[in-house]
Structure formats: C-alpha cells, structure tokens
Amino acid sequence: MSQGQERRSEKLLPVALLGLGILLQLAGCSPPPDPVVCTHGTSNCTVTNTYGFFLCPAANVTYPRTEKELVAAVAAVAAVKRKVKVATKHSHSIPKLACPGGHDGTIISTARLNRTVRVDAEKRLMTVESGMLLRDLIEAAAAEGLSLPHSPYWSGLTIGGLLATGAHGSSLWGKGGAVHEYVVGLRIVTPAPASQGFAVVRELGAHHPDLDAAKVSIGVLGVISQVTLALQSLFKRSVTFVKRDDSDFADRVAMWGRLHEFGDMIWLPQQGKVVYRQDDRVDVSTPGDGLNDMFLFRANPTRATIAARAAEELLQENSTDTARCAAAQLQADTLERLAYGFTNDGASFTGYPVVGYQHRIQASGTCVDSPEDGLRSACGWDPWIPSSFNDNSGFSVALSKAPAFIADMQRLRDLNPAVFCAGVDPRIGVAFRYIKASSAYLGKAEDSIAIDIVYYRSHTAGMPRVHADVVDEIEQMALRKYDALPHWGKNRNIAFNGAISKYPKANEFLMVKDRYDPDGLFSSEWSDQVLGINGSPNITKEHCAIEGLCVCSKDSHCAPEQGYFCRPGKVYAKARVCSFGKDY
Numbered sequence: 001m002s003q004g005q006e007r008r009s010e011k012l013l014p015v016a017l018l019g020l021g022i023l024l025q026l027a028g029c030s031p032p033p034d035p036v037v038c039t040h041g042t043s044n045c046t047v048t049n050t051y052g053f054f055l056c057p058a059a060n061v062t063y064p065r066t067e068k069e070l071v072a073a074v075a076a077v078a079a080v081k082r083k084v085k086v087a088t089k090h091s092h093s094i095p096k097l098a099c100p101g102g103h104d105g106t107i108i109s110t111a112r113l114n115r116t117v118r119v120d121a122e123k124r125l126m127t128v129e130s131g132m133l134l135r136d137l138i139e140a141a142a143a144e145g146l147s148l149p150h151s152p153y154w155s156g157l158t159i160g161g162l163l164a165t166g167a168h169g170s171s172l173w174g175k176g177g178a179v180h181e182y183v184v185g186l187r188i189v190t191p192a193p194a195s196q197g198f199a200v201v202r203e204l205g206a207h208h209p210d211l212d213a214a215k216v217s218i219g220v221l222g223v224i225s226q227v228t229l230a231l232q233s234l235f236k237r238s239v240t241f242v243k244r245d246d247s248d249f250a251d252r253v254a255m256w257g258r259l260h261e262f263g264d265m266i267w268l269p270q271q272g273k274v275v276y277r278q279d280d281r282v283d284v285s286t287p288g289d290g291l292n293d294m295f296l297f298r299a300n301p302t303r304a305t306i307a308a309r310a311a312e313e314l315l316q317e318n319s320t321d322t323a324r325c326a327a328a329q330l331q332a333d334t335l336e337r338l339a340y341g342f343t344n345d346g347a348s349f350t351g352y353p354v355v356g357y358q359h360r361i362q363a364s365g366t367c368v369d370s371p372e373d374g375l376r377s378a379c380g381w382d383p384w385i386p387s388s389f390n391d392n393s394g395f396s397v398a399l400s401k402a403p404a405f406i407a408d409m410q411r412l413r414d415l416n417p418a419v420f421c422a423g424v425d426p427r428i429g430v431a432f433r434y435i436k437a438s439s440a441y442l443g444k445a446e447d448s449i450a451i452d453i454v455y456y457r458s459h460t461a462g463m464p465r466v467h468a469d470v471v472d473e474i475e476q477m478a479l480r481k482y483d484a485l486p487h488w489g490k491n492r493n494i495a496f497n498g499a500i501s502k503y504p505k506a507n508e509f510l511m512v513k514d515r516y517d518p519d520g521l522f523s524s525e526w527s528d529q530v531l532g533i534n535g536s537p538n539i540t541k542e543h544c545a546i547e548g549l550c551v552c553s554k555d556s557h558c559a560p561e562q563g564y565f566c567r568p569g570k571v572y573a574k575a576r577v578c579s580f581g582k583d584y
C-alpha cells in the first residue's frame with residue numbers, strides 16, 4: 001500500500017467502525033446499572049443517570065415494595081423535614097431531576113414498585129405501580145387484549161418517570177402523542193402534618209382538578225404510587241418509511257401528522273432529505289406480526305461500542321468534513337437498509353409495510369431486558385464502558401410556528417450543509433414528533449411539534465465539539481424566536497432558563513405544589529431554578545457556553561485558546577454561539 005493509500009484508509013477507518021457498530025448486535029447484554037449506589041448498605045449513597053452525566057450525594061435510599069411502605073418512607077423524611085427525591089430503575093432523564101440536594105437527602109426508589117394492580121378489560125382501564133417499566137406495562141396490557149395508544153419509543157422508562165417529564169410518542173389524533181393524556185387517575189403520597197402521620201395518600205380521579213398538576217410534575221409534588229390509564233382494544237399498525245427531498249418539508253410538517261395517526265419525521269439536513277414515517281392503525285385481521293427492535297436500543301458488543309466511540313472522537317477532533325460526511329452517510333444508509341431494526345415477523349425484514357400489533361411496534365429497548373453477561377455487551381450508552389456520550393436537545397414548537405422554524409433551519413443548512421454531518425447525530429438526524437395541546441399545567445398549551453437533536457459530547461469538560469454552533473443557533477432560535485418549550489427530561493441548562501414563564505398555567509401548578517409539599521421536601525435547587533422559584537439554571541463561567549451552561553456573551557465563555565469565539569448566529573442574528581474562528 002502506498003503512503004497516500006495508507007493515509008486514506010486510516011482516515012476511512014473511523015467511517016468503517018461506525019458502520020460496523022450498527023451491524024454488530026448480540027442476543028445477551030448486561031442491563032444498565034442501578035443508578036443508586038451506596039457504600040454502607042442503604043446509606044452513604046450517590047445517584048446518577050443512565051449516561052453518568054451527574055453524580056449527586058444522598059444520605060440513604062429506601063426501596064418500598066408496597067404503597068404502605070411508600071407511605072412510611074415519605075413519613076420518615078417528612079417527620080424530620082429531610083429533602084427527598086424519587087429515583088427509578090434506570091434514571092433516564094438528563095437533567096439533575098433525581099438529586100435531592102446536599103448530602104442529607106433521601107432517595108426513594110420505585111424499582112420494586114413494579115406490579116400491575118388491576119385491569120378492567122371491559123372498561124379498558126389498567127392500574128399499575130409507578131415503577132413499572134413501559135416494556136412491562138405494554139406487555140401486560142397486550143396480555144389482556146389492550147393497548148396503550150401512545151408512548152415514548154424507548155421502553156426502558158418507568159411510567160412514573162415518563163409522566164413526570166411529559167414524555168411522548170407522536171400523534172395529533174385523538175388525545176395526541178403524550179402519555180399523560182391517557183391518565184385517568186393516580187394515587188400520590190405527599191408529606192402531611194404530624195396529626196396525619198406525616199404522609200397521606202391522595203387519590204386523584206379523572207375529574208379531580210389536581211390531576212392536571214400531578215400528571216406532569218417533574219417529581220416535586222410527592223411520590224406517585226399508582227397510575228390508572230385509559231387503554232384501547234389491542235390494535236395493529238402498518239409502518240412504512242418513505243425518504244423524500246426536503247424542499248417541501250416546511251409545507252408538509254403541519255399536514256403529515258394529520259394524515260397519519262402515528263406519523264413522525266426525521267430530517268437529514270446534510271443530505272437534504274426527510275424520512276417520513278407513514279404509520280397508521282389497521283384492522284387486526286390485517287396479516288403481519290411485525291416487530292420494532294430499533295438498532296439503537298439493542299445490545300452492542302462492548303468492543304464494538306468502544307471502537308465506535310473512539311472513531312467518533314477521531315472524527316470530531318482530528319478529521320475533515322469530507323470524512324465526517326462519509327461517516328454520516330454510511331450510518332444513515334446502513335440504518336435505512338436495515339429498516340431501522342423493524343422486521344416483518346420478528347426475524348427478518350422483507351419489505352414495507354411492516355404490520356404488527358401495537359405492543360410490538362410502539363416502543364423497543366432490548367438492551368435493558370437481557371441477562372447479565374459480564375459487560376461483554378451493553379446498551380450503547382452504558383456508563384461503565386467508554387461508550388457513546390451524547391447530549392440531547394429536545395424542545396417543542398407550536399405547530400403554527402413550525403413551517404417558519406423549519407424554513408429558518410433550512411436557510412442555516414443551505415449556508416454549508418457539510419457542517420451538519422458532525423453537528424447532528426446522523427443516525428437520528430433532527431427528529432420531529434407530534435404532541436397535542438394538554439390540560440396538564442406543565443404540558444403543552446398548543447398542538448406542537450417536538451424536536452430532538454442528539455449530538456456528540458466530549459468527556460473533557462470545556463472541550464468544544466466540531467460545528468457546535470449550528471445546533472446551538474437552532475436551539476436558541478427555537479427557544480427565543482419560536483418560544484419553544486424544553487422537554488423536562490432532556491436538555492442542557494440553558495434550555496430551562498425562563499422556560500416556566502412560557503407556561504400559562506405555571507401558577508396553578510405552583511399552588512398545588514405549595515399545598516402538597518409546603519416545606520418543599522421534594523424540591524431541589526435544580527427544580528427551584530427551572531420552576532422560577534429561586535435562581536436561574538444558567539451558570540456563567542469560563543467555557544460555560546461549550547457545556548450548554550450559558551449563552552455566551554464574551555469569548556471566555558467559549559474556548560478562545562482553541563480558536564472558538566462568541567459570535568452572532570448566521571441566520572438568527574440574536575443568537576450568540578461559539579464559532580471556530582477560521583470557519584466563521
């Protein structure tokens with residue numbers, strides 16, 4: 001091999017490794033670790049999230065198995081006015097929602113509150129404990145001939161956790177894509193005066209006004225013990241992915257969700273394409289036993305995960321846009337060729353449409369439910385191995401403003417499409433899903449489109465990522481120009497600054513919080529900041545804009561020593577982003 005060929009193949013190695021990372025999948029897998037770890041039994045603990053983004057101290061943890069034990073756990077902290085937070089089996093939220101604050105706080109884990117309480121098949125109602133995983137919930141519903149009509153796409157979440165952050169799938173039909181729209185009752189344990197034993201169970205029925213506070217609560221009202229969901233008869237769906245040119249994307253965004261009950265879209269800005277998910281309910285007699293086992297949520301061999309991350313780091317830190325775009329294209333093409341992990345019969349993909357029962361299509365997450373294999377394989381983001389480490393900006397824009405927002409993003413893309421190859425995770429692109437207006441105080445006030453952008457994050461604090469300015473400009477444009485609302489369970493600090501003022505019913509929420517938890521035991525510094533009670537989530541210091549802790553106002557908030565300076569946005573001139581001097 002000549003020197004030139006050698007150098008070329010070295011440059012293409014990361015590209016090949018990233019493609020290989022998608023292709024290699026195993027049947028076994030180490031499940032994600034418990035987010036709560038203690039050094040002395042159940043004392044002297046820390047809590048983290050599934051990515052290991054934060055590590056907060058806590059004095060102790062309890063694992064109630066029944067509502068009675070849950071009441072006792074809340075009473076124990078309320079009696080001594082100790083801070084407390086709920087942690088779940090895997091703790092998937094990105095912000096520090098699970099941190100009780102200080103060293104003296106308590107964690108109440110819902111990991112053992114994971115049973116079905118009752119099913120009324122005739123009325124299509126199902127009551128479950130709040131720590132039940134979405135995976136188990138949709139399986140249990142299907143076993144009774146029932147379907148949860150909408151859910152997040154990842155099944156490793158708990159019902160209590162996903163409700164707390166307003167999590168959703170995609171739909172504009174009926175009550176829409178957010179799970180909290182299907183909650184018709186819940187039982188929540190809150191602190192109480194000594195005369196009531198320091199804790200009470202509040203039962204909120206479908207018409208109880210406080211249900212609008214409790215069904216999306218970011219965990220500050222108390223511990224949800226049980227949730228009752230209105231389900232539907234088990235149905236089938238027919239899914240086809242259609243890739244099209246993005247020239248009419250801005251016009252189609254409002255229409256697609258009205259045409260297809262479970263429609264969504266993935267925009268690949270660097271390719272000028274949109275992958276439309278054409279996904280509709282079909283008669284149960286329609287043949288097909290399709291399965292959604294998304295590649296990104298399957299177990300990966302640890303060695304492949306490590307190699308893929310190393311390749312990603314190489315592409316970020318020491319490569320060219322040409323190589324980055326080749327890698328992005330390969331990853332997007334590989335996933336498309338493999339139908340994103342959909343199969344027609346649970347084993348192989350033979351062509352669209354994929355028709356299958358709702359519980360086999362609505363969500364997936366095989367990497368959490370496989371037996372322990374000594375970390376030979378794991379979820380692609382497992383914190384115990386040098387795995388994929390990404391940030392996720394997730395925000396929703398009112399549907400009425402979505403066409404203008406998309407047109408602005410396309411203008412930014414047209415300036416230099418290649419920068420999006422590194423700016424945005426090419427496997428996910430920019431994802432668009434639908435949510436309907438909600439009566440939940442912390443839900444969406446208008447029909448909206450939820451947008452997700454996943455992007456590389458360095459393990460080194462303050463290290464810039466390549467072409468970060470495009471995503472940062474889009475994020476600021478969404479939040480400021482288009483009044484976007486951040487997903488409560490995703491995002492970096494800046495997305496939450498001032499967010500609460502965009503919720504018309506925020507005061508109603510805070511009044512319920514004051515009644516349920518007057519001493520703020522379930523509140524933390526973080527929740528007080530995002531709810532506008534005390535302080536701001538923004539942190540201003542050197543490199544803060546690189547970390548998403550602030551919007552830069554001077555160069556030192558970026559990384560001037562590495563050539564990154566604070567500059568106005570290129571399309572949204574009011575944005576302030578860290579741009580690489582030579583690119584700008």
Ligand SMILES: Cc1cc2nc3c(=O)[nH]c(=O)nc-3n(C[C@H](O)[C@H](O)[C@H](O)COP(=O)(O)OP(=O)(O)OC[C@H]3O[C@@H](n4cnc5c(N)ncnc54)[C@H](O)[C@@H]3O)c2cc1C
Pocket residue numbers: 050085086087088089090091092093094097098110130131151152153154156157158159160161162163164165166167168169218219220222223224225489490
């Ligand atoms: C791989 C992945 C895929 C995702 N996909 C989607 C998606 O498709 N759609 C979407 O909208 N979101 C998605 N998310 C985000 C996710 O839905 C939210 O972060 C969700 O809140 C996490 O649920 P959890 O069970 O892990 O809860 P946690 O993150 O552990 O908890 C979230 C909050 O809820 C509180 N809480 C938990 N249980 C209770 C309870 N019983 N009572 C009171 N408070 C409680 C916690 O204290 C915390 O404040 C995804 C996240 C990941 C990591």
